[in-house]
Structure formats: C-alpha cells, structure tokens
Amino acid sequence: MRWCAASRRACPAATSRTNAATVTIVFAVSDLEVIAADASTCTRCPLAGGRTQVVFGRGDPGAGLMFVGEGPGADEDAAGLPFVGRSGKLLDRLIAEEMGLSRADVYVANVVKCRPPGNRDPRPEEMAACRPWLDAQIDRVDPRVVVTLGNVATRALLGRGDGITKLRGRAYPWNRRQLIPTYHPSAALRGSPGVMAAMRGDLVRAKLALAAASSVGSPAG
Numbered sequence: 258m259r260w261c262a263a264s265r266r267a268c269p270a271a272t273s274r275t276n277a278a279t280v281t282i283v284f285a286v287s288d289l290e291v292i293a294a295d296a297s298t299c300t301r302c303p304l305a306g307g308r309t310q311v312v313f314g315r316g317d318p319g320a321g322l323m324f325v326g327e328g329p330g331a332d333e334d335a336a337g338l339p340f341v342g343r344s345g346k347l348l349d350r351l352i353a354e355e356m357g358l359s360r361a362d363v364y365v366a367n368v369v370k371c372r373p374p375g376n377r378d379p380r381p382e383e384m385a386a387c388r389p390w391l392d393a394q395i396d397r398v399d400p401r402v403v404v405t406l407g408n409v410a411t412r413a414l415l416g417r418g419d420g421i422t423k424l425r426g427r428a429y430p431w432n433r434r435q436l437i438p439t440y441h442p443s444a445a446l447r448g449s450p451g452v453m454a455a456m457r458g459d460l461v462r463a464k465l466a467l468a469a470a471s472s473v474g475s476p477a478g
C-alpha cells in the first residue's frame with residue numbers, strides 16, 4: 258500500500274506503482290490541477306468581472322512551507338501567476354538569502370484569486386467567497402509552516418483584527434501548523450529599512466519552525 262500525499266491516506270490506486278516518490282508527486286500535482294481548473298472559471302464574487310484570469314497558486318504541491326498574500330496585482334493578473342512583479346522578486350530574494358530556498362521549494366498563493374480593481378484590498382465578502390479555494394490549497398499542500406504576507410492575509414487566516422506590526426514577531430499554532438505573519442514585500446519596497454529587517458527576522462523564524470516540524474516528522478502546532 259502506497260501513501261498518497263494529496264489525501265494523506267494510504268491509496269489503493271497506487272499499489273501497483275513501483276516508485277513511491279513518483280506516485281506522491283503525480284497524485285499531489287493532479288489533485289491541485291483539478292482544483293485549479295475548477296477555480297479558473299469561478300464566478301463566486303464580483304472580482305470575476307475585472308480579471309484577465311484567475312491566479313490560483315504556484316510552487317511545490319508537497320511543500321512544507323506556504324506563503325499566502327492578499328491578491329493578484331496587475332503583473333500577476335497578466336501572467337496568471339502569483340508574486341511575479343517587484344514584490345515577488347523581493348520575496349524570492351529574501352527566501353533565498355534568509356532560508357536558502359527557491360520559489361520552486363515553496364508554495365505561494367493569495368487569499369483572493371482575482372485582481373481587485375485598482376489594487377484595493379479585497380472586501381470581506383470577496384475573501385469569504387474565495388476562501389474555499391485557499392482552504393483546498395492548504396489542505397492539499399499540507400504545509401507545516403504558513404507565512405502570511407501583510408495585514409489582509411494575516412487577519413484572514415488568524416481571524417484577528419490587529420495590524421501586522423502587532424501580530425508579527427512570533428509564531429502562532431494554527432490548524433496543526435505554525436503560522437508566522439510578516440509584512441507584505443510591497444511594504445519593504447516602499448522604503449522602510451525597519452520593515453525589511455523585520456521580514457528577514459520573520460523568515461528566519463519560519464525556517465527554524467520548518468526545521469523543528471521536520472525533525473518530529475509531523476505537522477506542528
């Protein structure tokens with residue numbers, strides 16, 4: 258009996274395969290792709306009317322570390338991929354410098370999958386409508402550590418109204434995982450050196466949480 262990463266259960270369909278690692282990747286990718294295909298035609302909220310395309314997510318479907326931002330901007334809406342603009346490039350750099358990882362090692366998604374007009378914050382009803390897609394991603398990827406980027410994503414996942422400046426700086430047990438809030442990279446791009454230093458510290462915190470979770474071999478929290 259093989260282990261299926263997508264369902265986190267023994268998978269009878271995989272028993273005839275000879276390479277368990279291959280089975281794990283094929284199942285996880287396939288499952289997320291099915292969900293992404295469903296999401297690509299979603300019209301559950303008004304943001305559907307202004308999008309070029311749904312920006313579902315990107316990265317390793319079996320990643321131990323997942324980043325969650327607030328929503329696609331213009332570059333992401335055009336490319337169909339999250340965090341491809343200046344903010345994404347900064348995030349990639351900080352992940353490499355502070356964690357020794359690349360974008361391919363992690364999974365990246367947003368709270369809403371369609372671009373809010375004028376890059377405004379997504380509204381509560383839009384986030385609620387889109388939440389099943391994010392929950393499905395978190396369920397399938399099953400990361401041990403989730404890093405939320407900025408006020409919107411942190412409040413949405415933690416369910417607290419405090420700002421990111423107050424909430425960051427620690428890890429929160431969250432759904433058998435560790436949730437680590439940090440600033441959105443766009444805040445660092447606006448020029449505050451303190452924000453950049455705080456982000457670096459938060460990513461080191463996430464790296465240590467991931468190492469601790471990996472050492473015990475099961476989701477932390």
Ligand code: SF4
Binds near residue numbers: 303304387
């Ligand atoms: S933002 Fe989410 S809920 Fe709204 S249309 Fe896009 S995919 Fe659907």
